[in-house]
Amino acid sequence: xxxxxxxxxxxxxxxxxxxxxxxxxxxxxxxxxxxxxxxxxxxxxxxxxxxxxxxxxxxxxxxxxxxxxxxxxxxxxxxxxxxxxxxxxxxxxxxxxxxxxxxxxxxxxxxxxxxxxxxxxxxxxxxxxxxxxxxxxxxxxxxxxxxxxxxxxxxxxxxxxxxxxxxxxxxxxxxxxxxxxxxxxxxxxxxxxxxxxxxxxxxxxxxxxxxxxxxxxxxxxxxxxxxxxxxxxxxxxxxxxxxxxxxxxxxxxxxxxxxxxxxxxxxxxxxxxxxxxxxxxxxxxxxxxxxxxxxxxxxxxxxxxxxxxxxxxxxxxxxxxxxxxxxxxxxxxxxxxxxxxxxxxxxxxxxxxxxxxxxxxxxxxxxxxxxxxxxxxxxxx
Amino acid sequence: xxxxxxxxxxxxxxxxxxxxxxxxxxxxxxxxxxxxxxxxxxxxxxxxxxxxxxxxxxxxxxxxxxxxxxxxxxxxxxxxxxxxxxxxxxxxxxxxxxxxxxxxxxxxxxxxxxxxxxxxxxxxxxxxxxxxxxxxxxxxxxxxxxxxxxxxxxxxxxxxxxxxxxxxxxxxxxxxxxxxxxxxxxxxxxxxxxxxxxxxxxxxxxxxxxxxxxxxxxxxxxxxxxxxxxxxxxxxxxxxxxxxxxxxxxxxxxxxxxxxxxxxxxxxxxxxxxxxxxxxx
Amino acid sequence: xxxxxxxxxxxxxxxxxxxxxxxxxxxxxxxxxxxxxxxxxxxxxxxxxxxxxxxxxxxxxxxxxxxxxxxxxxxxxxxxxxxxxxxxxxxxxxxxxxxxxxxxxxxxxxxxxxxxxxxxxxxxxxxxxxxxxxxxxxxxxxxxxxxxxxxxxxxxxxxxxxxxxxxxxxxxxxxxxxxxxxxxxxxxxxxxxxxxxxxxxxxxxxxxxxxxxxxxxxxxxxxxxxxxxxxxxxxxxxxxxxxxxxxxxxxxxxxxxxxxxxxxxxxxxxxxxxxxxxxxxxxxxxxxxxxxxxxxxxxxxxxxxxxxxxxxxxxxxxx
Numbered sequence: 003x004x005x006x007x008x009x010x011x012x013x014x015x016x017x018x019x020x021x022x023x024x025x026x027x028x029x030x031x032x033x034x035x036x037x038x039x040x041x042x043x044x045x046x047x048x049x050x051x052x053x054x055x056x057x058x059x060x061x062x063x064x065x066x067x068x069x070x071x072x073x074x075x076x077x078x079x080x081x082x083x084x085x086x087x088x089x090x091x092x093x094x095x096x097x098x099x100x101x102x103x104x105x106x107x108x109x110x111x112x113x114x115x116x117x118x119x120x121x122x123x124x125x126x127x128x129x130x131x132x133x134x135x136x137x138x139x140x141x142x143x144x145x146x147x148x149x150x151x152x153x154x155x156x157x158x159x160x161x162x163x164x165x166x167x168x169x170x171x172x173x174x175x176x177x178x179x180x181x182x183x184x185x186x187x188x189x190x191x192x193x194x195x196x197x198x199x200x201x202x203x204x205x206x207x208x209x210x211x212x213x214x215x216x217x218x219x220x221x222x223x224x225x226x227x228x229x230x231x232x233x234x235x236x237x238x239x240x241x242x243x244x245x246x247x248x249x250x251x252x253x254x255x256x257x258x259x260x261x262x263x264x265x266x267x268x269x270x271x272x273x274x275x276x277x278x279x280x281x282x283x284x285x286x287x288x289x290x291x292x293x294x295x296x297x298x299x300x301x302x303x304x305x306x307x308x309x310x311x312x313x314x315x316x317x318x319x320x321x322x323x324x325x326x327x328x329x330x331x332x333x334x335x336x337x338x339x340x341x342x343x344x345x346x347x348x349x350x351x352x353x354x355x356x357x358x359x360x361x362x363x364x365x366x367x368x369x370x371x372x373x374x375x376x377x378x379x380x381x382x383x
Numbered sequence: 384x385x386x387x388x389x390x391x392x393x394x395x396x397x398x399x400x401x402x403x404x405x406x407x408x409x410x411x412x413x414x415x416x417x418x419x420x421x422x423x424x425x426x427x428x429x430x431x432x433x434x435x436x437x438x439x440x441x442x443x444x445x446x447x448x449x450x451x452x453x454x455x456x457x458x459x460x461x462x463x464x465x466x467x468x469x470x471x472x473x474x475x476x477x478x479x480x481x482x483x484x485x486x487x488x489x490x491x492x493x494x495x496x497x498x499x500x501x502x503x504x505x506x507x508x509x510x511x512x513x514x515x516x517x518x519x520x521x522x523x524x525x526x527x528x529x530x531x532x533x534x535x536x537x538x539x540x541x542x543x544x545x546x547x548x549x550x551x552x553x554x555x556x557x558x559x560x561x562x563x564x565x566x567x568x569x570x571x572x573x574x575x576x577x578x579x580x581x582x583x584x585x586x587x588x589x590x591x592x593x594x595x596x597x598x599x600x601x602x603x604x605x606x607x608x609x610x611x612x613x614x615x616x617x618x619x620x621x622x623x624x625x626x627x628x629x630x631x632x633x634x635x636x637x638x639x640x641x642x643x644x645x646x647x648x649x650x651x652x653x654x655x656x657x658x659x660x661x662x663x664x
Numbered sequence: 665x666x667x668x669x670x671x672x673x674x675x676x677x678x679x680x681x682x683x684x685x686x687x688x689x690x691x692x693x694x695x696x697x698x699x700x701x702x703x704x705x706x707x708x709x710x711x712x713x714x715x716x717x718x719x720x721x722x723x724x725x726x727x728x729x730x731x732x733x734x735x736x737x738x739x740x741x742x743x744x745x746x747x748x749x750x751x752x753x754x755x756x757x758x759x760x761x762x763x764x765x766x767x768x769x770x771x772x773x774x775x776x777x778x779x780x781x782x783x784x785x786x787x788x789x790x791x792x793x794x795x796x797x798x799x800x801x802x803x804x805x806x807x808x809x810x811x812x813x814x815x816x817x818x819x820x821x822x823x824x825x826x827x828x829x830x831x832x833x834x835x836x837x838x839x840x841x842x843x844x845x846x847x848x849x850x851x852x853x854x855x856x857x858x859x860x861x862x863x864x865x866x867x868x869x870x871x872x873x874x875x876x877x878x879x880x881x882x883x884x885x886x887x888x889x890x891x892x893x894x895x896x897x898x899x900x901x902x903x904x905x906x907x908x909x910x911x912x913x914x915x916x917x918x919x920x921x922x923x924x925x926x927x928x929x930x931x932x933x934x935x936x937x938x939x940x941x942x943x944x945x946x947x948x949x950x951x952x953x954x955x956x957x958x959x960x961x962x963x964x965x966x967x968x969x970x971x972x973x974x975x976x977x978x979x980x981x982x983x
Binding site: 391393394395397398400401402404405406407408409411412415464465467468470471475478480484485486487488489490491492493494495496497498499501502503505506509527528530531534538539563564588591592594595599609612613616617620624625627628631632635636638639640643647 | 695696699700702703704706707708710711712713714715717718721784785787788790791792794801803805806807808809810812813814815816817818820821822823824825827831861864914915918919921922923924925928929939942943946952955956959962963966969970973974977
């Protein structure tokens, strides 16, 4: 959606652009527990930046540090060039959308949204106008006099969004914004969020544990683990070019093979794997010494399944037996037993309709697996 | 399923017995207030003469008036102080002297009244020697004493209400630009208001009912309602006291039923609104 | 608090308004300390300090004067302060059987009453939790109502029931079960009834609060795993309600030990409890030092249960 090869859309690649949010050496300790471990981060204006990771990885703490609810134990935080490390939350040009929405139960929708503006001492008519605009944008105008307990989950979320945007903050922080919604609502809201962000040009920082959500929404994703960043990149970069097994396994799934580099050329690498016995030929160079232990990873959708053996090429293929099949309508997942005891996972789009309702392949079928040299990712950690 | 039936029967029986145990004395109290005979347990026919005696007694009216005054002033201050204490203990994290403070707030809840009464009286006497105040013990000293133990009860109520309130709301307010002081006024206070009301009522009731502490710290000329009742009944049963008791019980019962009814209606309304809104979405 | 009104208003050269502004600013800046300070100071003065005074007086000699005890500090001729600490009061308490017996008696009566309250109150609290919503509300109201009516009057009600010509005796005589009235009033039995009657709501409410929070599905899980209802109760429900049991028991035991009104009105002179003893020493004998000593000892007896109560309350609030 926003992956045009245009530098204007990739400010992080442009050396002339200053980051909008900058963290330098930031950590947060809670007693002996290190929630955020000495991180550096740059987020650029207009990005929809996601912090992704499992529970306890530190993403929520990082968000709260940006909001000002926690003060860093070490390091500095800059927002729009200003050192905000010790600035309290009510003085930051940052607003947050809480996971629980945190709508004030004793105020109407209108007053909830107006609250922030009132604190700024803005003139009454102006407040009315801006609140009205905001409510129209989230399509809640007819609910303006209602109280939060009279709203549905999706409506509450839109109020929370309106309330956090009405002050036109420089940065909007969102804590698991879509977590509480059901699937259909979630998909719709995803697109709404992205539209609003593009319209207003606000920099969004989103915390989520849902990788699909992160992939759909973000300009860039930062994967966090144990208080550190594992990898930061665009959704494509993270998915197709993970730089560690952790990242490869967190986003989507990956078939992992352990092996050794047996040949390292300027434009190719060969990795030999013992179990299952297989040779991987990768069609690009990699700065690595021969003999090093590495892992190769292949995504399930990149593996081709065939009843007949591929043309005689020695590498990038495996022979196996179908162990289990999952039919999901638009695609099928196969679990194929290869070698002694390894199971490979493959997803295949169901490209043609079977004539008699039978499956393309059956359990215990002997099957040939193959993949392109470009589909293999080499991982050293 | 058999066992559940048996167990429910046991529970129901015990509850009925327990409730009967609680209420029969009060019911009898009321019945005997209409007894013509002066000897309370001896039935002499229906009559309201004791109510007349009650209303004509100036002593009783004075005592009631004094008790009501004390109770009102006490409730207001106790609610104020108790709320401040509750806020401090739940929202302010650790501060110097917190353990001492926490102990002082919990202790009055369980302290035997004779100890509190005695210690306060001795305090007032010492203060009088040192500073000349309080010159005469009565309304002021009783009220001060009542505030001291009432605020503990209010603090407990406020603490439990605050503990149940997620920090999210207060953080959201801060995020929107409200300074901590403002947050307390806009968000915290309105949301603990029901707790403050409950605390006020509790403090009021406790004060109205206190005998021991008032006896210790009061002085000549200041007789509260419980003190009056006590001085009369320790010598034997008195039907005009029955009449007074009946009035009190009826007033309280009406109050509680009303409160229960209002809360019940509110809850039903909320449930309806919730159901309505989920359908809409 | 900076209102919109204040922004943009010219800085007044008037001394008064700048003082007001400074006060307001100080108030805003230090408001947290004020919030803590006010109740803290109040309690220090009116709750804590009095105990020290009681302690001091418990170590003084009685005197026929007003106030009836000798001062602790006495200025002797050349400015040397003579401190008179008398531990004789405590020794007296220890030696005189009356006091020892009364303390023991108070703890005994209060302890037994607590157990009775628990036996009656536990099933009642349980019943309320298991009741359907409408009944639950009604039952709670019924339990709370006596709590809000005058405690004194409810004790008085029992006087009417237990008296020689009281309701119970009259009923029994009427039914022909007995010929002469049984002595019910002014007996230990009456005191037990009085304490249980008065403090029962104090036992039920904490128990109810505790039980209400228990996850009902725990019981279902136990049943699903093959436990009989009685086993479920003993191994799952009961252990989880222990905090409630402790809270309720302490809420009854501690104040009941120092009870005055109930032993006085229902026990007459026959049931000596420490609360009454203290009151008598104070008002009848005018022996303030002894009364103070009695109070101090009572405090010492109760300090452990009180700390235990504070511990359980602290835990609950933090969760």
